[in-house]
Amino acid sequence: MASPLLCGCALLLYLLGHLATCHAARDTITPSSPLAANETLVSGGDGNFALGFFTPPGANSTYLGVWYNKVSLRTVVWVANREAPIAGAVGDNPGATLSVSGGGTLAIAAGNGTVVWSVRSASSRRLASPAAQILDNGNLVLKDGAGGGGAVAWEGFDYPTDTLLPEMKLGIDYVKGKNRTLTSWKSPSDPSTGPVAMVMDTTGDPQVFIWNGGEKVWRSGPWDGVQFTGVPDTATYSGFTFSFINSAQEVTYSFQVHNASIISHLGVVSSGNYGLLQRSTWVEAARAWNLYWYAPKDQCDAVSPCGANGVCDTNNMPVCSCLRGFTPRTPAAWALRDGRDGCVRSTPLDCRRNGTTSTTDGFVAVRHAKVPDTERSAVDWSLTLEQCRQACLRNCSCTAYASANVSSGGGGRGGGAGGGSGCVMWTTGLTDLRVYPDFGQDLFVRLAASDLDVLEGRSRAARIRIAVGVSVSLLALLLAVAGLLIWLRKRRLTRTAGSSKWSGSRSTGRRYEGSSHGDDLELPIFDLGTIAAATDGFSINNKLGEGGFGPVYKGKLEDGMEIAVKTLSKTSAQGLDEFKNEVLLIAKLQHRNLVRLLGCSISGQERMLVYEYMANKSLDFFLFEKDTVVLDWQVRYRIIEGITRGLLYLHQDSRYRIIHRDLKAANVLLDKEMTPKISDFGMARIFGNEETEINTLKVVGTYGYMSPEYAMDGIFSVKSDVFSYGVLLLEIVSGRRNRGVYSSSNNQSLLGHVSEILHHVVNRIPAVSLIKNF
Numbered sequence: 157m158a159s160p161l162l163c164g165c166a167l168l169l170y171l172l173g174h175l176a177t178c179h180a181a182r183d184t185i186t187p188s189s190p191l192a193a194n195e196t197l198v199s200g201g202d203g204n205f206a207l208g209f210f211t212p213p214g215a216n217s218t219y220l221g222v223w224y225n226k227v228s229l230r231t232v233v234w235v236a237n238r239e240a241p242i243a244g245a246v247g248d249n250p251g252a253t254l255s256v257s258g259g260g261t262l263a264i265a266a267g268n269g270t271v272v273w274s275v276r277s278a279s280s281r282r283l284a285s286p287a288a289q290i291l292d293n294g295n296l297v298l299k300d301g302a303g304g305g306g307a308v309a310w311e312g313f314d315y316p317t318d319t320l321l322p323e324m325k326l327g328i329d330y331v332k333g334k335n336r337t338l339t340s341w342k343s344p345s346d347p348s349t350g351p352v353a354m355v356m357d358t359t360g361d362p363q364v365f366i367w368n369g370g371e372k373v374w375r376s377g378p379w380d381g382v383q384f385t386g387v388p389d390t391a392t393y394s395g396f397t398f399s400f401i402n403s404a405q406e407v408t409y410s411f412q413v414h415n416a417s418i419i420s421h422l423g424v425v426s427s428g429n430y431g432l433l434q435r436s437t438w439v440e441a442a443r444a445w446n447l448y449w450y451a452p453k454d455q456c457d458a459v460s461p462c463g464a465n466g467v468c469d470t471n472n473m474p475v476c477s478c479l480r481g482f483t484p485r486t487p488a489a490w491a492l493r494d495g496r497d498g499c500v501r502s503t504p505l506d507c508r509r510n511g512t513t514s515t516t517d518g519f520v521a522v523r524h525a526k527v528p529d530t531e532r533s534a535v536d537w538s539l540t541l542e543q544c545r546q547a548c549l550r551n552c553s554c555t556a557y558a559s560a561n562v563s564s565g566g567g568g569r570g571g572g573a574g575g576g577s578g579c580v581m582w583t584t585g586l587t588d589l590r591v592y593p594d595f596g597q598d599l600f601v602r603l604a605a606s607d608l609d610v611l612e613g614r615s616r617a618a619r620i621r622i623a624v625g626v627s628v629s630l631l632a633l634l635l636a637v638a639g640l641l642i643w644l645r646k647r648r649l650t651r652t653a654g655s656s657k658w659s660g661s662r663s664t665g666r667r668y669e670g671s672s673h674g675d676d677l678e679l680p681i682f683d684l685g686t687i688a689a690a691t692d693g694f695s696i697n698n699k700l701g702e703g704g705f706g707p708v709y710k711g712k713l714e715d716g717m718e719i720a721v722k723t724l725s726k727t728s729a730q731g732l733d734e735f736k737n738e739v740l741l742i743a744k745l746q747h748r749n750l751v752r753l754l755g756c757s758i759s760g761q762e763r764m765l766v767y768e769y770m771a772n773k774s775l776d777f778f779l780f781e782k783d784t785v786v787l788d789w790q791v792r793y794r795i796i797e798g799i800t801r802g803l804l805y806l807h808q809d810s811r812y813r814i815i816h817r818d819l820k821a822a823n824v825l826l827d828k829e830m831t832p833k834i835s836d837f838g839m840a841r842i843f844g845n846e847e848t849e850i851n852t853l854k855v856v857g858t859y860g861y862m863s864p865e866y867a868m869d870g871i872f873s874v875k876s877d878v879f880s881y882g883v884l885l886l887e888i889v890s891g892r893r894n895r896g897v898y899s900s901s902n903n904q905s906l907l908g909h910v911s912e913i914l915h916h917v918v919n920r921i922p923a924v925s926l927i928k929n930f
């Protein structure tokens with residue numbers, strides 16, 4: 157790629173009669189030809205990287221660094237003399253040089269001759285003809301012989317700055333005695349070592365940590381044979397290969413891109429008080445770096461927010477809970493949602509003598525786990541999962557075990573007990589454990605027999621209780637809902653047929669899909685640049701929250717229109733055509749009580765949905781969190797009415813029959829006038845005309861809103877939405893969450909509570925007659 161450019165340059169200069177000065181093509185310096193301050197080396201091959209002197213924006217010092225040669229925004233990925241700058245900007249330092257001496261020393265000298273930085277070959281062997289070269293992967297090497305071959309005596313990749321490039325290794329090389337870490341720049345104008353570091357920790361089962369100052373802010377979890385257990389979306393990266401080597405010679409992590417035209421790197425940045433690890437990818441069309449992934453991401457990514465033996469789950473409210481068989485160490489703090497103190501075991505383990513197998517203890521599986529901190533765990537690669545279990549039962553201090561390599565044997569990751577190989581065994585409290593909806597591996601936590609019994613007994617009793625409670629409350633809900641639906645239908649029918657739809661007062665048109673128009677609907681496609689500009693380059697400041705599929709950003713288009721941009725992570729295996737179809741479908745659903753889709757953006761792997769921006773956030777915020785403004789009954793009634801209309805439209809009145817599958821307070825957004833709008837169709841399913849119910853293996857949705865037959869058997873139909881709608885009604889009326897009501901005296905869900913009340917009221921009417929009357 158570079159050669160046409162360079163040829164062009166040569167030609168131009170030739171025409172100008174200055175051919176002699178055009179030596180920008182070189183990638184090597186030798187003792188006889190040092191690098192001057194006004195010159196850059198460009199790597200051979202594809203010409204991906206350049207090396208030269210630079211001054212960061214806003215600084216008044218000069219550094220020697222490596223940057224992308226093909227990225228129009230200068231992005232420095234490596235700095236040689238980050239701690240020893242040359243005073244003054246590049247322009248004021250015409251005499252600065254990078255030179256390699258005959259003795260094999262690579263040195264940066266200021267204009268006055270002072271050497272500010274130098275390195276030499278690690279081995280004592282003298283280099284016969286030393287040369288320094290910038291390679292096409294960004295590595296600056298000092299080697300013997302200027303040609304293609306030549307033994308490498310020193311390389312920049314052993315001393316990373318803040319960026320991990322493809323092929324660069326993070327971690328420890330025991331042979332070379334190198335410990336490669338990334339450390340952030342102090343600020344964008346100061347490359348010297350900042351507070352944020354990415355470090356490979358080899359104690360126990362190796363993990364990567366992000367440090368910010370003296371504090372750990374993120375843990376990758378151990379490598380499970382395929383990925384880090386704390387990086388849920390690695391498997392969905394297409395075009396990347398990740399390598400983790402754990403041997404006697406090295407413990408390293410690196411990545412490769414399959415197509416060299418993809419420009420991507422990992423970097424640590426210090427931003428305000430935060431330390432972040434981020435993967436950025438260059439999007440030439442937008443001429444901007446696109447944030448591909450970052451960590452820490454959510455509440456559960458913090459290091460051990462739920463303490464020892466606590467489990468963090470972002471889908472729960474509060475996020476912390478105790479492992480089964482454990483109770484909060486300080487209930488008062490837990491009640492205030494501070495879980496850091498963790499949990500303690502309710503019943504001691506059966507442990508009379510080390511070395512004898514406990515006959516009564518057992519294990520409870522925690523599925524989809526980011527396994528606890530492995531810093532003080534022990535790994536035995538020779539054991540199978542079953543042997544691991546036995547070893548754990550024999551060792552008094554063993555608290556849990558898991559497979560060390562889920563890729564062998566197939567199972568282990570949410571799968572059966574036999575899968576995986578290698579044994580990770582914890583002998584301390586289980587800290588920093590989190591669970592994912594659909595990722596992670598199985599962790600087996602040791603419990604005393606009595607806790608296991610209680611568990612089994614309780615869950616059986618609970619199941620019966622739930623089944624009874626649910627059927628009663630379901631009936632009541634269905635009665636209420638059916639009444640409401642019939643009422644709404646009637647009301648609609650009594651209005652003038654056809655023309656004046658419910659929301660006929662606004663002038664935006666096309667919101668209620670009639671039968672005559674709408675087929676020609678064209679959905680605007682926004683280009684990535686427009687969206688990046690609108691959201692300030694997906695700035696953290698504009699982040700509204702994290703949806704089920706990726707972060708949501710607020711933005712403002714050039715014409716002043718406010719938008720919400722929902723980015724879809726690469727998890728969806730959906731093809732482009734299906735995505736477009738789905739988007740078009742949502743776009744055709746125009747109703748006053750559904751959030752309006754304005755367009756979408758497709759750029760390579762990136763897919764985004766652009767919605768109208770809702771000023772008043774979501775309903776759950778008003779119901780459960782905001783305690784200053786209480787919704788009055790009129791508003792609550794209007795909200796219920798709006799949601800009902802939206803749902804009725806989805807189920808009956810639109811051209812398609814659509815099951816939303818994730819109706820909940822958080823998915824009802826409110827505009828300026830507090831008009832409710834159903835949002836988030838990411839899980840919605842379209843039903844054909846004949847179908848009335850579908851059985852699915854993959855149950856998605858939110859616990860607490862899922863109907864029993866859906867949660868247990870995966871059967872869903874319009875009735876599942878109606879169940880969620882009923883729960884939502886109860887929540888709107890009571891102002892309490894169905895789940896997550898945390899009170900020690902009455903540890904019951906809202907639904908359970910209501911069904912109990914209902915039971916008192918109707919307990920003299922036999923259930924059968926209720927059903928008949930219904």
Ligand SMILES: *[C@@H]1O[C@H](CO)[C@@H](O)[C@H](O)[C@H]1NC(C)=O
Nearest residue numbers: 177178192193194195250251
């Ligand atoms: C670099 O600067 C030197 C003088 O300091 C000058 O002779 C040379 O032509 C310059 N080279 C380029 C490529 O500008």
Ligand SMILES: *[C@@H]1O[C@H](CO)[C@@H](O)[C@H](O)[C@H]1NC(C)=O
Nearest residue numbers: 241242243266268269270272
């Ligand atoms: C030479 O330049 C270096 C780096 O800018 C500076 O630290 C040093 O004081 C200078 N020495 C003299 C003698 O000016």
Ligand SMILES: *[C@@H]1O[C@H](CO)[C@@H](O)[C@H](O)[C@H]1NC(C)=O
Nearest residue numbers: 215216217242243244245248
């Ligand atoms: C930059 O540093 C040089 C050398 O230290 C000094 O002479 C110059 O005044 C500085 N310029 C600014 C804008 O601070």
Ligand SMILES: *[C@@H]1O[C@H](CO)[C@@H](O)[C@H](O)[C@H]1NC(C)=O
Nearest residue numbers: 328335336337355356357358
């Ligand atoms: C590697 O460096 C990091 C940070 O300086 C340090 O915490 C860690 O202990 C080092 N590892 C080894 C094996 O020396």
Ligand SMILES: *[C@@H]1O[C@H](CO)[C@@H](O)[C@H](O)[C@H]1NC(C)=O
Nearest residue numbers: 395414415416417418419760
């Ligand atoms: C790499 O990506 C570019 C641009 O997407 C494409 O044109 C090229 O064919 C790809 N090369 C390979 C080897 O896949």
Ligand SMILES: *[C@@H]1O[C@H](CO)[C@@H](O)[C@H](O)[C@H]1NC(C)=O
Nearest residue numbers: 507508509510511551552553
């Ligand atoms: C079992 O061994 C551990 C050390 O591995 C020790 O701390 C513990 O006290 C022993 N327990 C019994 C009951 O011997």
Ligand SMILES: *[C@@H]1O[C@H](CO)[C@@H](O)[C@H](O)[C@H]1NC(C)=O
Nearest residue numbers: 510511534551553554581583
């Ligand atoms: C129990 O396991 C730990 C960790 O593997 C080990 O250090 C300890 O020696 C074991 N104790 C016994 C008695 O086997």
Ligand SMILES: *[C@@H]1O[C@H](CO)[C@@H](O)[C@H](O)[C@H]1NC(C)=O
Nearest residue numbers: 381402561562563564565577
């Ligand atoms: C994990 O298992 C896979 C499949 O057997 C194997 O290829 C891989 O090398 C194993 N990884 C480790 C670290 O043992």
